[in-house]
Amino acid sequence: SQQGEEDPQALSIQEGENATMNCSYKTSINNLQWYRQNSGRGLVHLILIRSNEREKHSGRLRVTLDTSKKSSSLLITASRAADTASYFCATAPMNRDDKIIFGKGTRLHILP
Amino acid sequence: GAGVSQTPSNKVTEKGKYVELRCDPISGHTALYWYRQSLGQGPEFLIYFQGTGAADDSGLPNDRFFAVRPEGSVSTLKIQRTERGDSAVYLCASSFLQSSYNEQFFGPGTRLTVL
Numbered sequence: 001s002q003q004g005e006e007d008p009q010a011l012s013i014q015e016g017e018n019a020t021m022n023c024s025y026k027t028s029i030n031n032l033q034w035y036r037q038n039s040g041r042g043l044v045h046l047i048l049i050r051s052n053e054r055e056k057h058s059g060r061l062r063v064t065l066d067t068s069k070k071s072s073s074l075l076i077t078a079s080r081a082a083d084t085a086s087y088f089c090a091t092a093p094m095n096r097d098d099k100i101i102f103g104k105g106t107r108l109h110i111l112p
Numbered sequence: 113g114a115g116v117s118q119t120p121s122n123k124v125t126e127k128g129k130y131v132e133l134r135c136d137p138i139s140g141h142t143a144l145y146w147y148r149q150s151l152g153q154g155p156e157f158l159i160y161f162q163g164t165g166a167a168d169d170s171g172l173p174n175d176r177f178f179a180v181r182p183e184g185s186v187s188t189l190k191i192q193r194t195e196r197g198d199s200a201v202y203l204c205a206s207s208f209l210q211s212s213y214n215e216q217f218f219g220p221g222t223r224l225t226v227l
Contacts, residue, residue, distance in 0.1 A: 004154075030212060042116075042203065042218035043155065088154045092212030099145070099168060100212050102154035 004032075004089040004103025012109040019076040021106040023089030024069075030092040032065055033100060034074050037086045046074075046087075051094075076108075084110045114138070116219035118204050124225045125194055133189040133222045137206030144187050145216060146179055147203040155203055161187060162210045194226045 007022045023032070034046045049056045049065045049072065056063045062075040076083055086107050090100040117136045125131050137144050143162055147155035157171040161181040169179070176194075181187040191198055201223050205216040 033212075042220045043205075043216075044218070045215045048213065048215070090154075097212050098143075098162075098210045099157060099160060100216070101157065102147075104152070104154045 004091050004101065006087070006089060006103045006106040008106060009104070010107045010109070012111055013079060014111050015079055015081060017079055019079050019083070019108055019110075021074045021087050021108070023072045023074070023103055025072075025089075025091045025103075026070065027091075028094035029067070030094055030097050032063075032072050032092070033090045034061075034063060034072075035088045035090060035102075037088065037105070039085070043088070079108075079110050081110050081112060084108060116204055116206055116217050118202075118219040118222050120222060121220065122223045122225075124227065126227050127194060127196060129194050129226075131191050131194055131224065133191075133202050133224070135187045135189070135204030135206075135219060137185065137187070137204070138217055139185075141206035141208055141217070142184070143207045143210040143214070144181060145205040145207075146187070146189050147205065149201045149203055149221070151200075158189070160210065167210060191224075194224075196226050199224055199226045 004023045004025045031050045033048045035043045037043045047058045060077045065072045086105045088105045090102045119134045145160040146158040149155045159169040164184045176192045179189045201221040203221045205218045207214040207216045
């Protein structure tokens, strides 16, 4: 089963623009994580935000979390060609701290 | 250091055959996870190990799927009587501990094709 649902499913933007992806989930969580998957390569962990945090930054990444709306957003600023990838949110359910559940992902394409 | 490795990278088999997929986690990582990823979907949890024991196998689709980790390091995912619907990329990940707060490190996956 998949708890998180990313929106949009696919996104194309010009290099240098900002990219925003959203994730909605159904049940209460301990934390929410974002992963990136390049074509033909494995998943890479980007950032984790705890349920008691509202915003977190890492380099060009900014993640927000709204537990009242059960949603999160990932913002990538000043996009680069290398940011072309699929991005997945993964949630750790409140009653299960030992595993994470992935959404279906957003496919991001950066146009040169 | 070395990351998570998976072998083979590709496996083509015929319907009804038995296959084994291997995962070598990062040295010292006690938790090991198996996921299955179909085209256009996110990784779907199958099973995870804490040490040698399967802590949660609730994601295994049926009894044709089985996984072991006898020495608490390398793990093998075994699929009996393969079906075309088993075709997917099988991902392995490891983390230092089984807590979701510990980052999972993923291998490149094994692409399984059942003809």
